[in-house]
Amino acid sequence: MLTLNASQLDEFFALIEKKRELYLPVENKTGKSEYKRWVEGDKYSTALRTVKSAKNFFFAKSENLYDLKMDHKNVEVIDTREDIKEFVIFGVRGCDVKSFDILDNVYLQDPVDTYYKNRRDHGLVISMACSKPATTCFCALFDIDATSPNGDIQAWNVEDKFYFNPLTEKGDAFVEEFKECFTDEDSKPVEKQKEETLNIIERLPFVNLNMEGFGVEDKLKAIFDRPEWEDLSSTCIGCGTCTYVCPTCQCFDIKDFNVGDGSIKRFRCWDSCMYSDFTQMAAANPRLTQTARFRQRFMHKLVYYPIKNEGIYGCVGCGRCLVSCPVQMNIVKVIKAMGDN
Amino acid sequence: MSVKEKTEFQPKIVAFCCNWCSYAGADLAGTNRTNYPANVKIIRVPCSCRVNPIFILRAFQRGADGVIICGCHPGDCHYITGNYYTRRRMTLLFSMLDFLGIEKDRTRVEWVSASEGGRFAEVMTEFTNDVKAIGPNRKLEDLRCKAK
Amino acid sequence: MQKIGVFVCHCGTNISATVDVAKVAETLAKEPGVIYSTDYQFMCSLAGQNLIIDKIKELDLTGVVICSCSPRMHELTFRKAADKAGLNGFLLEMANIREQDAWVHKDREEATLKAVALGRAAIAKVALNEALIPGESKVTKRALVIGAGIAGMQAALDIADAGFSVDLVDIEPTIGGLMTQVDKTFPTLDCASCILTPKMVDVQQHELINLMTFCEVEKVEGYIGNFIATIKKKARYVDPDACTGCGLCTQKCPTKNVLNSFNLNLDNRSAIYIPFPQAVPLVAIIDAAHCKKLQEGKCGVCAAVCAPKAIHYDDCDKLVENKYGAIVVATGFNPIEVHAFNEFAYDQSPNVITSLEYERLMSATGPNGGTVLRPSDKKHPKTIVFQQCVGSRDTTSRGKTYCSGICCMYTAKHAMLTREKYPDTDVYVFYTDIRTPGKGFDEFHRRAVEQYGVHYIKGSIGKVVPMSNGNLKVQASDLLMQRQLHIEADLVVLAAAMEPDKSAKHLAQQLTASMDNDGWFTESHPKLRPVESPTAGVFLAGACQGPKDIPSTVAQAGAAASKAIILLIKDKLKGNPCVAHSAENMCNGCGACANVCPYSAITYVEKEFRMPDRTTLIRRVASVNPAVCQGCGACTVACPSGAMDIFGFSNKQIMGEVDAICQ
């Protein structure tokens, strides 16, 4: 397997950055890690998760769509899309890699979202296998193998060595391009780490939750009508933190910024189904109470999405909402309450 | 205006003036033909207490380099107490902007009565010079409003 | 779709000399929403106004922007023109390119650019303007005057003479106020009663004045033009309509040892009494606290002797409610209590008295029929010492920081009258400063010194020690002679500071009229609106607003009355439509807006809301009374949710201006 010594990592990064934009998790001042554009001196963070997910690279927090220029009575539409440079995201965990598939299902189906596709086409994902999962992780529940993540290239970090395995054509080409960086070594340490990690994953508290009843059409109505929604959502503050840290939440709003000189910048930005002013563009939000909005979020991830997408759940078990929710409500508590666990 | 003046940095300055004292003071400056920089543009408000911190930030967002709020002298407010509230609000707001590292000289409150036309012009000249000295607003700008 | 017309004025050459008006008109024509733009020589001329009117009609304009002089100059002119053309005047905005542009800048290019920016701001604003119609409210053609001293009487007479009904309320059983206790008035030395009692009779006989003596204002609600006052008629136990004021009951009443407050407790009266012979109404009243019948159930002498059967022991307090269009406050003043100034031994010796007590001693209706005799032994005092500034200009907790204004004059009056009546008396006056602004006032004071030989000494009494014979050892300083004086006096008279009447505070709360730290009513503007309270429809007469002498009081009462008449003469009040309003669905009911409102225009109501999910909930929300709101906007910033906004100066309008100016 292709390997690289940890000591050569920065050299590798510098080389990538010469030809592409490189993003990777770096520890910030609070001790947590977050994706950032690599600059000389940045150290790759091996932390389990970044606070924000990696979805921002393809589904940006906010993104300009086009400009409208008004000249007296005439309106001119200006496409403001700039050419996107090829970029590489390094160190994406298995759960986040899986989230790209979930987003693809939404944005790459007809009609294709060209803004999303544009970014997707220009991005290359180097994933990183997990070796120290947290008790709040439950990707295994959704059949994600964190020890062997997807991506254009999958990677492992065993002690002071990094192992790479290209999975796609894009990955192959990349490896070829940077072949002088790698040496070829035995992959036994990887196998060993995989085994050890799987051993831990089995003992994680949420990987064996009972998912029966979710994701099937004939149980939809029953789950929808469960009385537990009321209690579970009773202290939901509707802040949307869960949706903003979630790698699979995919809703956006389209808004106008009036520059004031007769031109308008139309942009889209993340939205949250937890907000009372969600989906107001057509009329009013059809979900009138926080309970309804709360239910919507989990119904979408656990029932509607899998029904539409061959049983794939809209959750990847990254555990971010378990950490971030201000009132400690989360999808695990919902699954437990609804799924007879 | 000389060529030099035209090429130097010309700040945009928004002045919120209360209808009863400061706006009248500005009118008096006009009646007396007292010059002050054309950088200053006045927005009339009923009372200085009408000025919401949001307006001030909005001005910076939209490209202002300085914002000054003028009202009646404390104790002389047409609405009895309005400027007392202005004083507290703006003291705290300015202190907060300073805390965030925004230049202190970009914001100011001055009490100008209807009879102080000369002072109005002096204050505006001084404030404009202060803002010129610290240069364009970078810390509270919104680049979307600069692309022209 | 906006259809805005822009009119740029040359103002002769006033504007056009510095601003390229044609270019301004041309540039502004390109602004979104603008469908017509022109420049014209004189916009405010008849021809100019007609141009506006014609274009509004012809182009069906939805908004008009005039770039010309200050709106303080011609906003009304142009709004009227717009109204004439059928466009609501509030859909017109002005850009001030004269006073705030052409006149203050020299560079033509610079001034032209600024004119464009100001024009853009006005266009941005007018695009967000709403048609506003000033609210109207009916005016109740009746005035309430609170306090029937000289100020209240004068105000009531003036208002009634103008043809409006007046309710004149006083807390005392008689009208007349403090002036009834005064002997003579400075600087003319005419007798107070001689000028006051005819006025009291005028008041009583005026068919439009309804006297409400021995009454208290309990509660006031409502707003300008529409106040509702609840007035308590205190139990008098004598039917004022039946009583003839013959006074037989007061003679027959067995309880004769009640301290006579009219004479400041210097003598006694009976339990049923007539305050003084000239009282109006001249009606007896029972002092319930001292009446044997009311206290112990035994007696009944007064009822027995009363031929017209006017006595009713079962009388009780009654509340009446009335509507008024205007309220005049004339609650007046009182001298402060001087007990705290123990260096003057007021509590130790009956021969240390206040100036008002001295008035009573000198008065023909006083305890000694006008002969000055000292209280302890009714001896004629030979040496009298007056001390000024007792509690005035005093920053300690004992006194008042202000100058009471009238003490210099009345002390001079007392000294002069004493020397005139009793030339063998030595009179000393200790003063800090002599303040005598007023017509003939200083001459009056000089007469006391020069003609009457009153000893004016710059200094102060430091200590008064009562002696066993009733005399007083007075230790004092004489600053000009640099010596300490030791005078043996028969009488010491203290010129006590003035303070607002005790009833004023409750009243101020009811009226939501503001008071200063000393409890004087605050005027709406110290120079330009001196008799108006900040609460619209409430006017201030006399010493309730600050220490005052009689001439100023009467003058101010007249002014307050005329302001009240100006209000009452209107059938309807047109409000300023640029007032605050609260969006109920956004309002939290937190109270921040009401806390900062200087006019108490904001109240709260419990409102039931139908929620989108068809449930209902009850929430407290703010409600602005547009007739009371003056539109300052303090509430709009206090409101965190932005529920509070102002018509004519809305958040959006101001932000629109900001955006346009910063372009």
Add this chain to the structure above:
Amino acid sequence: MNKSELLKEQVQRNSGVNVLKCMRCGKCSATCPNYDVMEYHPHQFVNMVENNQVELLMKSESLYMCLTCFACVERCPRGVEPGKLVEAIRLEAVRIKENNHLKPDQIVKKLTDKMPQQAIVTAFRKYTK
């Protein structure tokens, strides 16, 4: 700032008295029980400090005639507190070395049996450095 002004400032700072608050009513001197034996009277102390004449006061016997009864402090309608001013000036005077108004051995001679101990302590405080 010259010496007189410095002294004025120091005396005002030490006493906490603002002489400008005086409105010249003379109440302090009127109430003073030891007025007749003093060269300068309470109101003059205030006035003279205002006029930079602290040195004159420091030389005056009046400094030691003040009984510190604080009647003037109590009665002053403006809160000027002349008594505290006198004390502060006295402090200035006794702070000067070798300028003792009284020497310790002189105090011994003045002692009588009836004199309370407090008076002796006070005497030291007042009269010596």
Add this chain to the structure above:
Amino acid sequence: MQSEIIKRTVELFNSEEIVRAIGWRKGDFDYDLNPSIFKSSEDLEKNFVYNDFSSANLSKFLIKISQKEDGKTLVFLKSCDTYSFNSLLQEHRISRDKIYIIGVPCEENLDPSKIKAALGEDVLSMSCDGETVTVETLDGTKTISKSEVILDRCLACKSRKHVVYDELFGEEGEVLDSKRFDQVEILENMKPEERYSFWRTELSRCIGCNACRDICPACTCEKCVFDNRDSGVENKVATNDFEENMFHIIRAFHVAGRCTDCGECSRVCPEDIPLHLLNRKFIKDINEFYGNYQAGDDIETLAPLTRFDAVDVEPSIVKTRENVK
């Protein structure tokens, strides 16, 4: 303590004094307590937890209940929460007569993320006994000293006094002499450029999730200006530096003089932005300029921005004062 509280609350349920209780509900680990409404004594007995992780301030949840529900609600309030309660009361957001308050004693709360940062993410349970925190992990039992893992806000606790309650468990506490303005002072003593870059670093992490606002017991607007399309400043996510600054400046300004310094904003921020420093700066300024004021101390004193003094300092003090660089 927990069992005593449960016992008493069950009594109140049984005597029909209360119809519901708002408290902390047991989670999957010991630290993930969910503020929750208990509608029966059985539910409460089974699921109520009061421990070192009962950090959530429950007072804000009373607004909705006050507006909508009938019957009396019991609420458990820690000392700092009682200040928020008073503030809400003062602003008429809750009705006192519909609420029964049990004051619960508070030692410092613990910060689960500090524990995880120190001992790893594979935590199964946490408990604290005296000065030692014991943590069960997949890797076995580990311990850490309590002082290392106390919630930041509790390290600068301003008061152990319950300013309002119907019933109090434990001793009456006292207002503490906290060092809560130290960090503000450190920032004040930086150069403006340093302060600017400090705040840029912090605020640039903001994801616009609204957790700070929605948890804040002072931010109780029926419709926030930032959610209101008509306000002109609405934003769902901050699209640039300016919008980030704008949101946090205006939010801090809107709670200025009303913020009780409960610290919930910083506690819930997923990005660990020290938002409380903005609020504390206002509190510190208010104390300096207008006299000491603690929001929620009582319900009579008007908030500093809704009153004034004729001799207040002028805004120019910001330029002239010496204690801030």
